[in-house]
Structures are given as C-alpha cells and as structure tokens.
Amino acid sequence: MVKTPENTEEKIIRAARKVFIQKGMDGARMQGIADEAxxxxxxLHYYFRSKDKLFSRVFSEAFNDIIEMSDSVFAVAEDIDSLLDEFVKRYIGLLREKPFITNFIIHEINRNPGCLVGQMQNSKLDPSRLMKILADEKNNARIRPVDPYHFIVNMVSLCVFPFLAKPIIQGFLLDGTNISFDEFIEQRPEQIISFVKNALFIKNTD
Amino acid sequence: MVKTPENTEEKIIRAARKVFIQKGMDGARMQGIADEAxxxxxxLHYYFRSKDKLFSRVFSEAFNDIIEMSDSVFAVAEDIDSLLDEFVKRYIGLLREKPFITNFIIHEINRNPGCLVGQMQNSKLDPSRLMKILADEKNNARIRPVDPYHFIVNMVSLCVFPFLAKPIIQGFLLDGTNISFDEFIEQRPEQIISFVKNALFIKNTD
DNA sequence: GTCTATAACCGGATAGAC
DNA sequence: GTCTATCCGGTTATAGAC
Structure with a gap:
C-alpha cells in the first residue's frame, strides 16, 4: 500500500473528523482542528468557508458509510441466517474500522434530528426486504413469530451500543478482568449471532 | 400530590436539566437556561458560581438515578427470571420517565469518560451478584452457557439503545406505519424479555 | 435575593501581505 | 496557497445598586 503524501485538504478532513468526533460540533474549535492538522x-476557512460546512462534509461522509453498508446487506440477503450473519459481521467490522461513526451520529442525533432523518429518507436504504424475509421464515415455521420492527432494533442495538458504551465497558465492567475491550469486541459477532439465533429459531441450530 | 411552589434553585435545576440535555454542555447557554427558568x-451564578458547577450538579443527579436503579435490581434478584424481569421493566420504566438520561450520559461519555467511570467505581454498584446467578443457573442446566459480560451488555443494549435512536426509529423505521414511538416503547419490555428468555433458556418457557 | 450594567474573554471569520 | 494580524459578535462571569 503506497502512501501518497496527504494534501492539505485531506489533512484537514482527517483532523476535523478526529476533533469533531471527540468534541462534537459545539465543543470542537477551529483552532483545535488546525493544530491537529x-x-x-x-x-480551514480557505478550504471550507465555515465551520458548519466543514462539519457537514465530515458528517455526511461518515453517515454515508453506515447507510451504504446497511443497504448492501439488505440487498443481498437471501434468508434469515445469511442476513443475520452478514449484518452483524459487516456492521461490527465497519465500526471496528471506524469506531468514531457511532459517537458522531449519536452526538448529532439530538442536535439536528431532522437533517439526519432526511439523509436516511433520501438514501435508497429500504428495510422492506428484511421484513419480507422475516415474514417468509415465519410462514415456514422456522422461526418464532417476531415483531420485525423490534427485531431490527434488537440487531442494531446489540451491534452498536457496545461501541457507544466503550468507556463504561472498558473502565467498569471489564475492569479487573484480563479481557481488553478489543478482545470483547472481537468476540461480539459470534456472541450476537448465537444469541439471536437461539432467540429466533424454533429448533436449536447449534 | 400537593405541589409546593418551586423556589429559585429548583427552577434553575429543572431548566438546566432541560437545556443541558437538549444541547449538551457545550451547546447550552447560560442565557438559555435563565430564560427557561x-x-x-x-x-445562575449567584446560586451555582459557574456553568461547570451547574452542569456537574445536574449530571450527577441524573447519573445517580441510573446507578441506584441498577443497584437495587442487582441487590434483590434471586434467579435469572426475576432479574431479567425486574431489570428490563425498571430500566425502561426509568427511561420512559426520564428519557433525557440516556442522551445525557452518552453526550458526556466522550467529553469526560474518566469522570463518569469514576462515579461508577465510587458507587456501590456491583454486578458480581448477577454473575453468580448466571453461573448457578448454568450449573443447573436451566440456561445455555453464556458469557456473563456479553449477557449484561446485551440486556443493557436492548433497553437503552432505542431511546438513543429515537429520532431514527420514529422518523425512519416507524415512518409510514401506524405505530408511534411511545407505543413501540410500551411494547419493548415484553419484547425484550421474551427475546432474551428464548435466547437463554434451554427449555422453551413460553 | 434579584436586578442592570459591564468587564473579560473566546472563537469564528475576514483582510491583506507574501 | 499559506501566513499574520485583526475584527466582531457572542458568552461567561462579576460589580454594584436596590
């Protein structure tokens, strides 16, 4: 992997991402971003005119990663097994690679919920395929009857929340054990998958 | 319930809570809090000297609610059924009553993780009882072998995350259905409890 | 305890030299 | 494209009258 020297714009984006994630839009300082870069x-103003514009740029890029990943999973899933497997592994893979995304979104979800929801509605993201798969599997009596909305929320909760609660999991729950947060997250996909499968399938499949 | 007229200090706390939750520490303005009150x-300065002190006061009160509730559940639980039942119902009950708490904590978890973890460590909160119950039930072969750390994180994730993601659940997932967010949350306890029980128990108990 | 006025500071944005 | 210097609005915090 050859590393081309970062140009100024790239440096700014990377620095802005780091600072905005840590401090949020309101807590971030342009000086802090400049220092970081x-x-x-x-x-900063030469390249992005205003703090608001810089933030929007960084935020939509991050948010887009989530949308595209979710969409790609929903699009290819065939049955509930593959959907669950794909969703959990890809989701956690993405968050491990870019752990800032969760904080970012949650940080801004209250500050400007309309904008975020708008971005989701404008995306092609569509959970109806997942709904159909659940309905089919239920008709085949492979899985227990589950409310599809709660099921989606369950899956996302189990994947995302640990990253949000990282400081607590690391500094309190796992404190005094010999498990690191990274190890915990590494275990997560199989833990979630087996947990959800047990909850879902009528016949035990392990 | 007789309502004694609020004194100034109480008015400030209530207003500060509202504003800090909505805007976070950095986004909140003392003028905004004064207006609200x-x-x-x-x-504000006469009663609390500084914005920082006012924030700390409001934050620790909110955080304390969570700690005490969790602690009381851990302390009384006898077996895994009662623990699950108590935990989920009380947790969601608390969050319905004070939905701001989640945003509050997540908002500040990055800004100052050390302080938050410190508050938890100084509390008497102790998950070891829950660990013991899980180990016992596993020995009795009533439940599948589960990693206790993942199990705790699962329970908390399922309870807390929906409140964090409210704008997305409301504005995207449930958009176009006739389910309101409040109804969704009302269904949550029994949804979580049956989901977790199915995941956990070797014999189907429903 | 409560108010008005103002000090002191900070941070985003711009002007203009190089 | 990059830098230094500066402006200007907004925000916390204090002084002091009532």
Whole structure:
C-alpha cells in the first residue's frame, strides 16, 4: 500500500473528523482542528468557508458509510441466517474500522434530528426486504413469530451500543478482568449471532 | 400530590436539566437556561458560581438515578427470571420517565469518560451478584452457557439503545406505519424479555 | 435575593501581505 | 496557497445598586 503524501485538504478532513468526533460540533474549535492538522487556522476557512460546512462534509461522509453498508446487506440477503450473519459481521467490522461513526451520529442525533432523518429518507436504504424475509421464515415455521420492527432494533442495538458504551465497558465492567475491550469486541459477532439465533429459531441450530 | 411552589434553585435545576440535555454542555447557554427558568442570568451564578458547577450538579443527579436503579435490581434478584424481569421493566420504566438520561450520559461519555467511570467505581454498584446467578443457573442446566459480560451488555443494549435512536426509529423505521414511538416503547419490555428468555433458556418457557 | 450594567474573554471569520 | 494580524459578535462571569 503506497502512501501518497496527504494534501492539505485531506489533512484537514482527517483532523476535523478526529476533533469533531471527540468534541462534537459545539465543543470542537477551529483552532483545535488546525493544530491537529498542523496548519494555519485561516486555511480551514480557505478550504471550507465555515465551520458548519466543514462539519457537514465530515458528517455526511461518515453517515454515508453506515447507510451504504446497511443497504448492501439488505440487498443481498437471501434468508434469515445469511442476513443475520452478514449484518452483524459487516456492521461490527465497519465500526471496528471506524469506531468514531457511532459517537458522531449519536452526538448529532439530538442536535439536528431532522437533517439526519432526511439523509436516511433520501438514501435508497429500504428495510422492506428484511421484513419480507422475516415474514417468509415465519410462514415456514422456522422461526418464532417476531415483531420485525423490534427485531431490527434488537440487531442494531446489540451491534452498536457496545461501541457507544466503550468507556463504561472498558473502565467498569471489564475492569479487573484480563479481557481488553478489543478482545470483547472481537468476540461480539459470534456472541450476537448465537444469541439471536437461539432467540429466533424454533429448533436449536447449534 | 400537593405541589409546593418551586423556589429559585429548583427552577434553575429543572431548566438546566432541560437545556443541558437538549444541547449538551457545550451547546447550552447560560442565557438559555435563565430564560427557561424565567429568571435573570446573574442568578445562575449567584446560586451555582459557574456553568461547570451547574452542569456537574445536574449530571450527577441524573447519573445517580441510573446507578441506584441498577443497584437495587442487582441487590434483590434471586434467579435469572426475576432479574431479567425486574431489570428490563425498571430500566425502561426509568427511561420512559426520564428519557433525557440516556442522551445525557452518552453526550458526556466522550467529553469526560474518566469522570463518569469514576462515579461508577465510587458507587456501590456491583454486578458480581448477577454473575453468580448466571453461573448457578448454568450449573443447573436451566440456561445455555453464556458469557456473563456479553449477557449484561446485551440486556443493557436492548433497553437503552432505542431511546438513543429515537429520532431514527420514529422518523425512519416507524415512518409510514401506524405505530408511534411511545407505543413501540410500551411494547419493548415484553419484547425484550421474551427475546432474551428464548435466547437463554434451554427449555422453551413460553 | 434579584436586578442592570459591564468587564473579560473566546472563537469564528475576514483582510491583506507574501 | 499559506501566513499574520485583526475584527466582531457572542458568552461567561462579576460589580454594584436596590
């Protein structure tokens, strides 16, 4: 992997991402972003006009990652097994790679819920395929009758929440054990998958 | 329930809670809190010296609610059924009553993780009783072998996350259905309990 | 205890030299 | 494109009258 030297714009984006995630839109300082990028504060305005515009840019990029990933999973899933497997592994894979995304979204979900929901509605993201799979499997009597909305929320909750609660899991729950947070997260996909399968399938499948 | 007229300090706390929750520490403005309380901005400083101190006061009170509730559940639980039942119902009950708590904590979890973890460690909160119950039930072969850390995280995730994701659940997932977010949350306890029981128990208990 | 006025500071944004 | 210097609005915090 050859690393081309980062140009200023890239440096700014990377620095902005880091600072905005940690501090949120309101807590972030343009000076802090400039320092992080190792450039002059004025350059931020030269490249992105305003703090708001810089934030929007960074935020939509992050949010888009989530949308595209979810969409790709929903699009290819054939049955509940593959859907669950794909969804959990990809979701957690993405969050491990870019753990900032969760904080980012939750940080801003209250500040500007309308914008976020708008971005979701404008995306092609469509859970109806998942709904259909659940309905089919239920008709085949492979799975217990589950409310599809609660089921989706369950899956997402189990994947996302640990990243949000990282400081508590790390500093309190796992404190004094020999398990690191990274190890915990590494175990998560199989833990979630077996948990959900047991909850879902009428016949034990393990 | 006789309502004694609120004194200024109480008015401030209530207003501060509302504003801090909505905007976070950084986004909140002392003027905004004063307006919300219907008092003069200087009075905030008269009663609480600084924005930081006011915030700390409001935050620890909210956080304490969570700690005490969790603790009381852990303390009384006898077996896994009662623990699950108590935990889910009380947790969601608390969050319905004070939905701001989740946002509050998540909002600040990154801003100051050390402080939050410190507060937890200083509390008497102790999950070891829950660990013991899980181990006992596993020995009795009533439940599948589960990792206790993942199990706790699962329970909390399923309870808390929906409140965090409210705007998305309301504005996207349930959009176009005739289910309101409140109805969704009302269904949650029994949904979670049956989901977790199915995942957990070797014999089907419904 | 409550108010008005103002100090002191900070941070986003711009002007203009290089 | 990049830097220095500066403006200007907004925000916390205090002083002091009532």
């Amino acid at each position: 190792g450039i002059n504060k004025s350059l | 219907g008092i003069n901005k200087s009075l």
